[in-house]
Amino acid sequence: MLKNIRIALWVAVAVALVGVGALLWHADRQEQAAAFKPEFSLPDEAGTIHTAEDFRVFFGFTNCPDICPTTMAEVAQVMDDLGPEAAEVQPVFISVDPVRDRESGLGEYLEAFHPSILGLAGDESATQAAVGSFKVFGERHEDASAPGGYTMSHSSSLYLLGPRGDWLRQFEYGTPADDITADLKERL
């Protein structure tokens, strides 16, 4: 219970602290002036548009019983383990199946993993633009045996972005939460 309150508080101050994160990382940014910079502009469930100025991103769809919950569980563990520094990290989940995910409640689903995870689900062109910008893969496959007659293959990595949306690195599927936490702590 106490933990939940604390996490909720971190989330509440997260927006304010993004600016601090940007300052801390200023030196890094100089070295990466020419770095790859993915872009997206996608709405959350409330319709608020978010862009790439958040820290880490995962592409998935919630009709995915294995890889997606496993990855979100890792992210939730990382956020718990980061302690107060979690306030400087905003996990983002970008749906590659936005219509279906909006219908079945993306926010409620992600909140069950960790209240800090922000779910974004845009229209088809915005989603494709985001996927293309990250140079990742999100493709629909017709499959009569899948729910609704199709399934999605999608990138399974976590992408870490700096405070201004600069690409920092990716964590392949299966990277232990402890390793991700250690990497983030070093940067924060």
Place this chain on the structure above:
Amino acid sequence: MLKSTAAALVLAAILPATALAECVEVTQGNVTVSAAWSRATIGTDRPAVFYVTIRNNGSEERLMGIETPVADMPMLHESVVENGAARMSHVDQIVIAPIDAVSLEPGGYHGMLMDLQTELVEGTTFPVTLLFEKSGPVTIDTAVLPLRAREAACEEAL
């Protein structure tokens, strides 16, 4: 007498909190299945998952399918991660080599429970029947763990 009973009760109450319980295990023919678990669901819109460990104590065995009252369309699937992209494919059967074990676990083989008939509530169990080619149907109680669970919440006696 009363004192020792009371002490035993206290111990029984403490033990589950201090150590992981041993996994439920069901043996039939040459196969032993254990550590069956799933994740809680929100409603019934999304498919649920089924993970389990299968030990084969005899000659080559095949898992041909699964059945459960909680889902009308349970299937065997495999997640494949290639070049950073994940996809799921349906598998007809899972082969368990002689004197070997196969785990249905996150990121690999898993049961995909589609057409969910009931929400899976954390802390409850539901039966899943594994259909083996030689050893026949084996039913095991499957523990519903939190949505955030990453592994079985019991200790394998393997």
